[in-house]
Amino acid sequence: LQITLPALSPTMTMGTVQRWEKKVGEKLSEGDLLAEIETDKATIGFEVQEEGYLAKILVPEGTRDVPLGTALCIIVEKESDIPAFADYQDTAVADMKAQPPPPPPPPPPVMATPAAAAPPQPAAPSPAAVPTAGPPPRKGRIMVSPLAKKLAAEKGIDLAQVKGTGPDGRITKKDVESFVPPKVAPAPAPEAIPAAAVAAAPAGTFTDIPISNIRRVIAQRLMQSKQTIPHYYLSVDVNMGEVLVLRKELNQEVSDNIKLSVNDFIIKASALACLKVPEANSSWMDTVIRQNHVVDISVAVSTPAGLITPIVFNAHIKGLASISKDVVSLATKAREGKLQPHEFQGGTFTISNLGMFGIKNFSAIINPPQACILAVGSSEKRLVPAENEKG
Amino acid sequence: MVLQSSLKHCLHLSCILRTPKVGFRSTATGGFIIQSTSNDVYQNLAVEDWIHDNMNLENQQVLFLWRNSPTVVIGRHQNPWQECNVRLLRQKNIKLARRRSGGGTVYHDLGNINLTFFTTRKKYERMENLKLVVRALKALRPQLDVHVTDRYDILLDRHYKISGTAAKLGRTAAYHHCTLLCNADKLVLSSALKSPYKGIKSNATPSVPASVKNLFDKDPSLTCEMLLDAIAEEYSTQHQIDHHITLINPADETVLPGINNKTKELQTWEWVYGKTPKFSVSTCFNMVYKDSVLDVKVNMEVKNGRIEICNIDLPRQWLPPELCSELVKSLTGSKFCPNETTTLAATLLRVCPQDAELQSRWNLLCENMVTLM
Numbered sequence: 001l002q003i004t005l006p007a008l009s010p011t012m013t014m015g016t017v018q019r020w021e022k023k024v025g026e027k028l029s030e031g032d033l034l035a036e037i038e039t040d041k042a043t044i045g046f047e048v049q050e051e052g053y054l055a056k057i058l059v060p061e062g063t064r065d066v067p068l069g070t071a072l073c074i075i076v077e078k079e080s081d082i083p084a085f086a087d088y089q090d091t092a093v094a095d096m097k098a099q100p101p102p103p104p105p106p107p108p109p110v111m112a113t114p115a116a117a118a119p120p121q122p123a124a125p126s127p128a129a130v131p132t133a134g135p136p137p138r139k140g141r142i143m144v145s146p147l148a149k150k151l152a153a154e155k156g157i158d159l160a161q162v163k164g165t166g167p168d169g170r171i172t173k174k175d176v177e178s179f180v181p182p183k184v185a186p187a188p189a190p191e192a193i194p195a196a197a198v199a200a201a202p203a204g205t206f207t208d209i210p211i212s213n214i215r216r217v218i219a220q221r222l223m224q225s226k227q228t229i230p231h232y233y234l235s236v237d238v239n240m241g242e243v244l245v246l247r248k249e250l251n252q253e254v255s256d257n258i259k260l261s262v263n264d265f266i267i268k269a270s271a272l273a274c275l276k277v278p279e280a281n282s283s284w285m286d287t288v289i290r291q292n293h294v295v296d297i298s299v300a301v302s303t304p305a306g307l308i309t310p311i312v313f314n315a316h317i318k319g320l321a322s323i324s325k326d327v328v329s330l331a332t333k334a335r336e337g338k339l340q341p342h343e344f345q346g347g348t349f350t351i352s353n354l355g356m357f358g359i360k361n362f363s364a365i366i367n368p369p370q371a372c373i374l375a376v377g378s379s380e381k382r383l384v385p386a387e388n389e390k391g
Numbered sequence: 392m393v394l395q396s397s398l399k400h401c402l403h404l405s406c407i408l409r410t411p412k413v414g415f416r417s418t419a420t421g422g423f424i425i426q427s428t429s430n431d432v433y434q435n436l437a438v439e440d441w442i443h444d445n446m447n448l449e450n451q452q453v454l455f456l457w458r459n460s461p462t463v464v465i466g467r468h469q470n471p472w473q474e475c476n477v478r479l480l481r482q483k484n485i486k487l488a489r490r491r492s493g494g495g496t497v498y499h500d501l502g503n504i505n506l507t508f509f510t511t512r513k514k515y516e517r518m519e520n521l522k523l524v525v526r527a528l529k530a531l532r533p534q535l536d537v538h539v540t541d542r543y544d545i546l547l548d549r550h551y552k553i554s555g556t557a558a559k560l561g562r563t564a565a566y567h568h569c570t571l572l573c574n575a576d577k578l579v580l581s582s583a584l585k586s587p588y589k590g591i592k593s594n595a596t597p598s599v600p601a602s603v604k605n606l607f608d609k610d611p612s613l614t615c616e617m618l619l620d621a622i623a624e625e626y627s628t629q630h631q632i633d634h635h636i637t638l639i640n641p642a643d644e645t646v647l648p649g650i651n652n653k654t655k656e657l658q659t660w661e662w663v664y665g666k667t668p669k670f671s672v673s674t675c676f677n678m679v680y681k682d683s684v685l686d687v688k689v690n691m692e693v694k695n696g697r698i699e700i701c702n703i704d705l706p707r708q709w710l711p712p713e714l715c716s717e718l719v720k721s722l723t724g725s726k727f728c729p730n731e732t733t734t735l736a737a738t739l740l741r742v743c744p745q746d747a748e749l750q751s752r753w754n755l756l757c758e759n760m761v762t763l764m
Contacts, residue, residue, distance in 0.1 A: 018468045041494030042558035043467045062594035213725040217738045337730030
């Protein structure tokens with residue numbers, strides 16, 4: 001049954017097939033949205049008129065100016081009729097459907113298409129399974145081929161757990177067959193999976209979050225740092241009493257748009273300390289150790305894209321107000337993604353402050369090629385024995 | 392932004408929505424007029440979605456009036472990089488939104504008014520709506536030379552476009568919305584809508600550029616408020632309803648349950664950028680480094696806003712090849728987005744030996760890559 005492009009609005013003469021809402025092999029119920037058509041500045045939903053299964057898409061997504069009456073797709077009544085159309089004017093869609101295998105015991109390589117060879121673990125560049133940032137199934141539906149669905153039901157497998165490797169994360173027969181509880185290596189021989197192993201995995205025990213490239217690169221860098229740099233840790237408690245008093249006083253004096261934070265004081269103090277101890281303000285450059293005479297403090301800022309360390313340049317000569325302004329501006333820019341490369345490349349010393357989360361202390365990871373990183377925790381009130389009767 | 396008309400008053404919208412016939416004469420063409428109290432494009436687009444999804448328009452029609460702070464709105468199936476200067480928008484804090492209706496790209500600011508006509512799918516009639524607008528304009532200023540073209544534009548003096556149209560037809564409901572230029576900033580409009588991005592090939596819906604003019608240019612006594620009022624007047628006459636304009640707050644969940652989710656969705660990167668139809672970028676740029684000029688060729692395929700394939704052709708040995716291939720590998724699969732690219736580039740740089748020369752070359756390359764996005 002060929003579905004042709006009808007006049008979806010009174011003035012329509014042709015349309016652009018912008019998006020197929022159903023995939024080949026999917027069941028179509030009357031009233032379901034089949035495709036989104038754009039014509040003449042209007043976006044129109046094209047609905048399923050008759051029930052059936054989508055057997056073949058003839059006009060791929062993105063095809064512009066399709067005249068009225070052009071055959072768009074083929075719908076069949078019975079699911080078993082679908083494969084007959086697999087080669088019908090073969091185009092885009094990587095058809096993950098298998099030839100209908102007669103009885104249950106699944107003899108594996110019945111997969112007709114080469115795309116089936118993709119291992120269950122999608123690597124980032126693989127076109128078969130793009131790790132989309134949005135939630136995988138649209139409107140809570142799991143994309144699964146009817147055969148896979150049947151197979152899963154027979155084996156008692158919960159489809160919500162199975163990872164799909166077909167187009168758009170669709171679950172295929174192979175996915176169901178090779179489904180095992182997490183730790184097994186990829187692409188096991190399908191016959192080897194006993195039903196018992198599957199039954200053992202309880203429903204919904206994990207969620208796989210795709211690793212973005214930024215995260216991968218940051219992980220690589222941090223791992224390299226931790227593994228190649230011999231870290232050693234020194235802790236000291238700093239008496240902040242007078243700093244807090246000074247901060248309060250200065251904040252009352254200073255103009256309205258600048259509010260000094262405790263971190264600003266820490267930055268300044270660190271910068272001055274770095275001048276006194278240049279070893280802590282150095283860079284390991286493989287053949288030499290560079291002792292820096294200026295102090296550029298990298299300030300760790302958490303953003304949705306990852307941890308970024310924008311730099312307060314020349315912190316050793318900047319005043320507190322100037323440092324404060326810098327930090328606020330850099331943090332805002334970092335969160336809005338507006339930092340320029342020069343603003344976060346470089347730095348001679350890093351400060352990471354988790355005090356606002358109530359963290360008492362932590363061990364930070366050095367930012368190569370720097371020599372040192374300062375990890376700051378929160379301050380707490382403490383009773384200290386007085387030196388004399390007056391305190 | 393509130394109309395100063397003395398004829399309007401606030402009715403609780405939920406009364407209207409749930410029992411539509413209460414308070415109005417229920418004729419065959421019942422209807423009412425609402426106006427948004429917000430200038431946020433995402434909130435306003437969300438209202439359109441909400442009405443489209445939730446209201447029963449069988450026995451009534453709705454006219455929705457709204458204005459936005461500076462925004463570029465692209466059509467459902469358009470490519471923002473082809474349609475506007477995405478970089479400039481970010482710099483100037485002009486918002487970018489993708490609407491759900493088709494058609495081309497427009498620039499909105501407070502000098503532009505937006506009208507959305509909601510009807511059932513059967514009663515969808517763009518010509519009629521636009522003629523209504525023209526009637527309203529002529530009632531206000533009889534000498535105005537305005538007319539509707541067969542492309543559903545409204546032209547001033549036969550030549551200048553003052554209104555563009557787009558529509559969405561759903562299962563049972565439909566809406567037609569259009570703009571009307573009263574006093575928008577034409578300078579910002581033209582610079583925002585001028586795309587600097589070269590070498591983009593795609594099947595996305597292209598916009599048809601047109602010369603525009605503000606009604607204000609023709610008649611400085613006109614204001615947005617006057618236009619909104621005139622159109623509301625004409626609409627109420629046409630539908631035989633009272634000239635009441637109900638104000639609605641697009642953030643109010645009690646009146647519009649579920650609206651905040653719709654607003655959020657419209658703001659996501661996945662919607663605004665990720666819904667761009669697949670496209671390829673094939674371009675080259677020159678980098679000036681010290682005394683030489685370097686030719687760099689870049690080819691990328693972008694699908695769902697993410698780089699699927701990436702090739703960067705650099706002069707040999709200008710940068711260590713492993714670093715370049717790391718860059719290409721990292722870019723593949725990541726968003727076609729300057730922030731991501733910048734962060735990736737910076738993070739990658741730290742993984743390799745520090746060398747000022749290398750750093751400045753790397754920065755130069757990455758800055759140039761970022762300008763493509």
